[in-house]
Amino acid sequence: MTHGGSSPCFVRSSLKSSVTPQGEWNLTYLETIVASVVGQKIIWCFCPFAVEFLYCDLASLKSIQQFVQKFKKKKIPLHVLVNNAGVMMVPQRKTRDGFEEHFGLNYLGHFLLTNLLLDTMKESGSPGRSARVLTVSSATHYIGELNMDDLQGSRCYSPHSAYAQSKLALVLFTYHLQRLLAAQGSPVTANVVDPGVVNTDLYRHVFWGTRLMKKLFGWWLFKTPDEGAWTSVYAAVTPDLEGIGGRYLYNEKETKSLAVTYDLDLQRELWARSCQMTGITDVTQDTFSG
Numbered sequence: 001m002t003h004g005g006s007s008p009c010f011v012r013s014s015l016k017s018s019v020t021p022q023g024e025w026n027l028t029y030l031e032t033i034v035a036s037v038v039g040q041k042i043i044w045c046f047c048p049f050a051v052e053f054l055y056c057d058l059a060s061l062k063s064i065q066q067f068v069q070k071f072k073k074k075k076i077p078l079h080v081l082v083n084n085a086g087v088m089m090v091p092q093r094k095t096r097d098g099f100e101e102h103f104g105l106n107y108l109g110h111f112l113l114t115n116l117l118l119d120t121m122k123e124s125g126s127p128g129r130s131a132r133v134l135t136v137s138s139a140t141h142y143i144g145e146l147n148m149d150d151l152q153g154s155r156c157y158s159p160h161s162a163y164a165q166s167k168l169a170l171v172l173f174t175y176h177l178q179r180l181l182a183a184q185g186s187p188v189t190a191n192v193v194d195p196g197v198v199n200t201d202l203y204r205h206v207f208w209g210t211r212l213m214k215k216l217f218g219w220w221l222f223k224t225p226d227e228g229a230w231t232s233v234y235a236a237v238t239p240d241l242e243g244i245g246g247r248y249l250y251n252e253k254e255t256k257s258l259a260v261t262y263d264l265d266l267q268r269e270l271w272a273r274s275c276q277m278t279g280i281t282d283v284t285q286d287t288f289s290g
Ligand SMILES: NC(=O)c1ccc[n+]([C@@H]2O[C@H](COP(=O)([O-])OP(=O)(O)OC[C@H]3O[C@@H](n4cnc5c(N)ncnc54)[C@H](OP(=O)(O)O)[C@@H]3O)[C@@H](O)[C@H]2O)c1
Pocket: 015, 016, 038, 039, 040, 041, 042, 056, 057, 058, 059, 060, 083, 084, 085, 086, 087, 088, 105, 136, 137, 138, 139, 194, 195, 196, 197, 198, 199, 200, 201, 202, 203
């Protein structure tokens, strides 16, 4: 698929979607389905001849586990996973499992989802046609700080810092995941996507002045949702990234993320803590010591 050949509906859909196995795309069919589902907590499963919607609440570890169980029962391959869902600058509140919402939903939800789907992705990828994990972060990660002593922001909550921290954590997670996959020789890659500033509902919790500015000038200053989706689509399908992971992509080009994201010890520490919090086994030690 080339950019010129992609339909706007499909592009919009990709920003909203979470799971898209590659196949022979029937864009006309997909457009119809895609247009009807925007705004629901669903994960989209596209097959060459069918589209199915499965519910998944990323603010609930149980819901993620149930989604993965249902998905695996279908015994279909998974070639592209887009970790796209998110909330921004919400008031201090918790996920069903008691995690601060930005950290729990934006970061831990995708951390668990990806880990539980990795075996399927490893089976689905092959040399020369790797399966791809794309994780949507944000330029906000550049001002983020990872507070390992208080990841839940319970001592001093700032919605802005909490959002930035969750987006920073996603970059660290992706780089560590890529190192893990490469060390295991898996036919799966992991990259980060930064969509830019996009005119979407993400801004519903920001300061009213910013909302007003977005309403008045958003059409001029912000990317449209279609434009914001381009880098995700690019990362999902471009042959240029075959077998290549651990990249931070903005406007379809590789760029550097915040220096601290390349700190291997921090990546490892965050990964280990995330395994504890989500109750999954940490295979990092075995992989890197073996
Ligand atoms: N817009 C920007 O300027 C911008 C800039 C940088 C990065 N990003 C990133 O781009 C991604 C997409 O954001 P967007 O701009 O498209 O915002 P959006 O329009 O608000 O979309 C966010 C999506 O996340 C879903 N979601 C929220 N809570 C969920 C949950 N508990 N379980 C499952 N799905 C949930 C929402 O579903 P519901 O509608 O059903 O709640 C919605 O489809 C986010 O990761 C965001 O951080 C956006």
